[in-house]
Amino acid sequence: xxxxxxxxxxxxPCKKNILLRNSRLRQWHNLxxxxxxxxxxxxSDQQEVIVLFENGQARSVxxxxxxxxxxxxxxxxxxxxxxxxxxxxxxxxxxxxxxxDDLIFTPLIPFTTDFVYAVFIRNKKITExxxxxxxxxxxxEVLAVFPQSDTLPDNLLKLYVQFSASMREGQSQxxxxxxxNGKDSLQNVxxxxxxxxxxxxxxxxxxxxxxxxxxxxxxxxxxxxAPLRKGDQYELVISPPWQSTKGIDLLKxxxxxxxxxxxxxxxxxxxxxxxxxxxxxxxxxLIIGFGEPLDxxxxxxxxxxxxxxxxxxKGHLQVIENDTKxxxxxxxxxxxxxxxxxxxxxLEDLAGNNLNRPFDRDITQTKQPVTKDIHxxxxxxSGQ
Amino acid sequence: xxxxxxxxxxLLAGVALVAATKPFAVSPYxxxxxxxxxxxxxxxxxxxxxxxxxxxxxxxxxxxxETKDTKQTGNAATLNxxxxxxxxxxxxxxxxxxxxxxxxxxxxxSQKIYIAVQSKEGTPVIIKLExxxxxxxxxxxxxxxxxxxxxxxxxxxxxxxxxxxxVSTISDLAFDNGKVLVSGLxxxxxxxxxxxxxxxxxxxxxxxxxxxxxAAHGRYETTSPIRTFTTGKINGKDYLIASYTxxxxxxxxxxxxxxxxxxxxxxxxxxxxxxxxxxxxxxTKGNETFLLIAxxxxxxxxxxxxxxxxxxxxxxxxxxxxxxxxxxKLPALGKVVQMDKLNxxxxxxxxxxxxxxxxxxxxxxxxL
Numbered sequence: 001x002x003x004x005x006x007x008x009x010x011x012x013p014c015k016k017n018i019l020l021r022n023s024r025l026r027q028w029h030n031l032x033x034x035x036x037x038x039x040x041x042x043x044s045d046q047q048e049v050i051v052l053f054e055n056g057q058a059r060s061v062x063x064x065x066x067x068x069x070x071x072x073x074x075x076x077x078x079x080x081x082x083x084x085x086x087x088x089x090x091x092x093x094x095x096x097x098x099x100x101d102d103l104i105f106t107p108l109i110p111f112t113t114d115f116v117y118a119v120f121i122r123n124k125k126i127t128e129x130x131x132x133x134x135x136x137x138x139x140x141e142v143l144a145v146f147p148q149s150d151t152l153p154d155n156l157l158k159l160y161v162q163f164s165a166s167m168r169e170g171q172s173q174x175x176x177x178x179x180x181n182g183k184d185s186l187q188n189v190x191x192x193x194x195x196x197x198x199x200x201x202x203x204x205x206x207x208x209x210x211x212x213x214x215x216x217x218x219x220x221x222x223x224x225x226a227p228l229r230k231g232d233q234y235e236l237v238i239s240p241p242w243q244s245t246k247g248i249d250l251l252k253x254x255x256x257x258x259x260x261x262x263x264x265x266x267x268x269x270x271x272x273x274x275x276x277x278x279x280x281x282x283x284x285x286l287i288i289g290f291g292e293p294l295d296x297x298x299x300x301x302x303x304x305x306x307x308x309x310x311x312x313x314k315g316h317l318q319v320i321e322n323d324t325k326x327x328x329x330x331x332x333x334x335x336x337x338x339x340x341x342x343x344x345x346x347l348e349d350l351a352g353n354n355l356n357r358p359f360d361r362d363i364t365q366t367k368q369p370v371t372k373d374i375h376x377x378x379x380x381x382s383g384q
Numbered sequence: 385x386x387x388x389x390x391x392x393x394x395l396l397a398g399v400a401l402v403a404a405t406k407p408f409a410v411s412p413y414x415x416x417x418x419x420x421x422x423x424x425x426x427x428x429x430x431x432x433x434x435x436x437x438x439x440x441x442x443x444x445x446x447x448x449x450e451t452k453d454t455k456q457t458g459n460a461a462t463l464n465x466x467x468x469x470x471x472x473x474x475x476x477x478x479x480x481x482x483x484x485x486x487x488x489x490x491x492x493x494s495q496k497i498y499i500a501v502q503s504k505e506g507t508p509v510i511i512k513l514e515x516x517x518x519x520x521x522x523x524x525x526x527x528x529x530x531x532x533x534x535x536x537x538x539x540x541x542x543x544x545x546x547x548x549x550x551v552s553t554i555s556d557l558a559f560d561n562g563k564v565l566v567s568g569l570x571x572x573x574x575x576x577x578x579x580x581x582x583x584x585x586x587x588x589x590x591x592x593x594x595x596x597x598x599a600a601h602g603r604y605e606t607t608s609p610i611r612t613f614t615t616g617k618i619n620g621k622d623y624l625i626a627s628y629t630x631x632x633x634x635x636x637x638x639x640x641x642x643x644x645x646x647x648x649x650x651x652x653x654x655x656x657x658x659x660x661x662x663x664x665x666x667x668t669k670g671n672e673t674f675l676l677i678a679x680x681x682x683x684x685x686x687x688x689x690x691x692x693x694x695x696x697x698x699x700x701x702x703x704x705x706x707x708x709x710x711x712x713k714l715p716a717l718g719k720v721v722q723m724d725k726l727n728x729x730x731x732x733x734x735x736x737x738x739x740x741x742x743x744x745x746x747x748x749x750x751x752l
Contacts, residue, residue, distance in 0.1 A: 057505060082477065083477075084474060084477060084478075087474055089471075091471070091474040091475055092475075093476065094475050094476065094511075094518070094520045095520075107476065107477050108476055108509045108520050109476050109477070109483075109503035110503070112477065112478040112482055115477070115478065157574060166506075169484065170484045187658075188658040191629055191660060192680045193611075193629065193660065194680075195426055195441065195486065197553055197569060197570075197571040199571060200442060202506070204571075206571045208574070208629070210630075210658075211574070211608055211629055211630040212629070212630035212631045212657065213657070215606055215608075215630055218630055218631065218632065218654065219631065219654040219656070220631060220654075220656075220657035220658065220659075224657050224658060243504070245506060247504070295572070295573075297572055298572050301572070346572075346573040346575065348574065354573065354575075359606070360606040361606065
C-alpha cells in the first residue's frame with residue numbers, strides 16, 4: 001500500500017484532517033509526519049493519495065498527478081476509479097472527477113468512516129485508503145424528552161426526543177421503546193412513519209403514538225385498543241447503538257418514566273387562560289397560565305403579544321413549569337394601553353386537541369369546530 | 385451606394401440589438417439554467433416531457449428539473465435485480481445499512497427508473513436505472529424551477545431571523561392534469577396540509593391549503609395527515625384518493641379542493657390495524673381499474689375501482705378486521721417498500737424479503 005498523506009489543516013484551507021487536529025502537539029506531529037511522508041514519497045518515488053475533509057466528512061480524494069500522467073486527460077474519469085476495498089463485483093463508485101494538476105474525485109456521498117477504499121488505475125488496484133473516525137467527535141446523548149411531566153393523558157399523541165447531535169434518520173422504530181409496568185415491551189404503539197419527522201438539523205425527532213389506535217372507533221382502536229391505558233406506569237427507553245450522522249453510537253440509554261391519567265378530549269380554550277399582568281413602565285414578564293401542559297415546541301411558535309394596532313411586541317417568550325405556563329418579557333418597558341395575546345389555532349395540547357377542534361370530534365355530542373386562524377385574548381396594561 | 389451601406393449597417397445594428405436583448409429562447413416551463421440547491425429528496429414524480437418533480441422536505445420546496453430523458457420507449461425490458469439496496473450502496477461507496485431509499489419513480493417516456501436515496505449523514509442522491517446499469521442524475525447546470533411551500537400563516541410562522549419555524553415533511557407528490565399535488569406532514573401539529581400548485585410555477589402562487597376531515601363510522605369526525613395519495617376517476621368524476629396515517633382510505637372530489645376550505649372526505653375503507661399505507665397507484669387489468677396500496681405491515685392490497693364506486697356511504701357500522709370497500713391482499717407481495725407504474729401493462733416493485741434484502745423487479749399487471 002502506498003503511503004497516504006493527511007495534510008495538516010493549516011496547509012489546506014477549508015479542508016479538515018479528521019485524524020489529527022487542534023492541539024499544538026498534534027500540529028507539530030502533523031507537520032513532522034507530513035514532512036517525513038513527503039521525503040519518503042520523494043525519495044522512493046512512491047505514490048500519493050490524499051483524503052480531503054469538509055465539515056468533518058471525508059468528502060473527496062486527491063490522486064497525485066504522477067499516478068495519472070500517462071492517461072489522456074479526456075479519459076481520466078474512465079480509467080481512474082474508486083471502489084470499496086471489499087467489493088467483489090467491480091463496482092465503481094459514482095462521483096465527479098475534477099482534473100487540475102492532480103485528480104480530485106468526489107463521490108456522490110461522503111466516504112464512510114472506518115471503511116477502506118481502493119484506487120484503481122486502468123482496472124489495476126494501485127493503493128487503498130482508510131477513512132479514520134474523528135476521535136474528537138463526542139458521542140450523542142438524549143438531552144430531553146417532551147412532554148416533561150410525569151403524569152400524561154392516556155390519549156397522549158406525541159413525544160419529542162431532543163439529542164445533543166444530529167442523528168441518523170430512519171432508526172426510531174429500532175431504538176425507541178415503551179415498557180409498561182416495568183415488564184412488557186409494547187408493540188405497535190408508535191406510528192411507523194417514513195420519512196420520520198425531524199427538525200432541520202436533525203436533533204429533535206417527533207414520535208407519534210399510533211393515531212389510528214387513539215381515535216375512537218377506528219378499526220385499529222377497536223382491535224388493538226389505545227396505546228396507553230389510564231393508571232399504568234410506563235418507561236420510554238431510547239437506547240444505543242443509535243448512531244449520530246457522524247457514525248458515533250448514542251452514549252447511554254435514556255429513560256423517561258411516567259404514569260397515565262385521564263383522557264383529554266377538550267380543546268384548549270384561551271378564554272380560561274390566566275394572565276398575571278405586569279405594570280406599565282416595567283419590564284416585568286407577563287405570565288400566561290394555561291391550566292394544563294401544552295405542546296412544548298408549538299407554544300414557542302404560536303403565541304405572540306400584539307399592541308392595539310396589531311403590531312407584534314418584541315420580547316422573549318419562555319415556556320416554564322412543564323409547559324403549563326409562559327413568561328413573556330418585553331424588550332422595552334410595557335407602555336400603558338390595550339394589548340392582545342394572539343394564539344395560532346394550530347396550538348395543541350398533549351392529546352392533539354388544537355384551539356379549533358378536538359383530536360376526534362363526536363359529531364353527536366360536540367359543536368361545530370371553529371375555523372379561525374388566530375385566537376385573541378385581550379388585556380390592558382396600566383400603571384396602577 | 386453610401387445610402388445602402390447605411391441601411392445595411394442599421395440592419396446589422398438592429399440584429400445585434402435584438403440578439404443582445406433576447407439572447408436565449410424562453411423556456412416554455414419558465415426554467416432557468418443552474419444547479420438547484422436540493423437538500424433532501426423526499427418524493428419524486430414525473431410530469432410531461434421528462435420533467436422530474438422533486439419534493440425537498442428540508443428546503444420546504446418542490447423542484448421541477450428537466451432531465452432531457454425524453455426518448456420514448458415502447459416497452460422497457462423486464463427487470464429482476466436482487467439486493468438492489470446493496471447494489472446502490474456499493475455504487476455509492478458504502479453498505480446498505482448506511483443508505484435509505486426514499487422514493488422511486490418511472491419516467492413514462494423512457495420508462496427508466498429513478499431512485500431517490502439518502503445517505504446516513506443526509507446527502508441526497510438520485511440514481512437512474514437503465515436496465516441494470518446505474519448512473520447518477522446530475523443536477524449540475526440543469527434547467528429547473530422551484531416553488532417554496534409557503535404556509536398560509538407564513539408571516540406569523542417566522543422567527544426573528546425570518547426563518548420558517550415549522551418543518552414540513554413532504555409525504556407524497558404527484559403531477560396530475562397540469563398541477564403538482566403535494567401532501568405534507570408537520571413535525572409539530574397533527575394536521576393535514578394538501579397543496580395543489582399550478583405548473584409551470586409562477587410568482588403568484590396558487591396554492592390550496594386545505595383542512596380535510598374524514599369520518600369514523602359516521603360518528604367521529606377527525607383530521608389527520610395524509611401519508612400517501614393518488615388520483616383516479618370514479619363514476620366519471622376525478623377524485624383524490626388519500627390514505628391517512630391513521631389508516632382510512634378517503635375520497636375527495638378534486639374540484640372541491642379549494643383554498644381555505646373545510647372539506648369533508650368520504651371514508652371508503654380501513655386498511656387494517658398496526659399498519660400504515662406507504663404508497664398507492666392505479667393500474668388497469670383488461671377493462672378494469674384497480675387501486676394498489678403498499679403497506680408497512682400488510683401485503684400489497686388491491687381494490688377494484690368498481691368496489692370503491694359501489695361503496696357509496698362512509699363507514700357506518702363497526703366491523704371486525706378491515707372495513708369498507710372490499711379489497712384483496714396479495715400475499716406474495718408482502719413488504720412492498722416502493723412501487724410505480726413501469727408502463728400501461730407492467731409495474732416496477734421494490735420488495736423487502738424475509739432475509740432483509742431488498743429486490744427490484746417488474747411484474748405484469750395481469751400477474752399481480
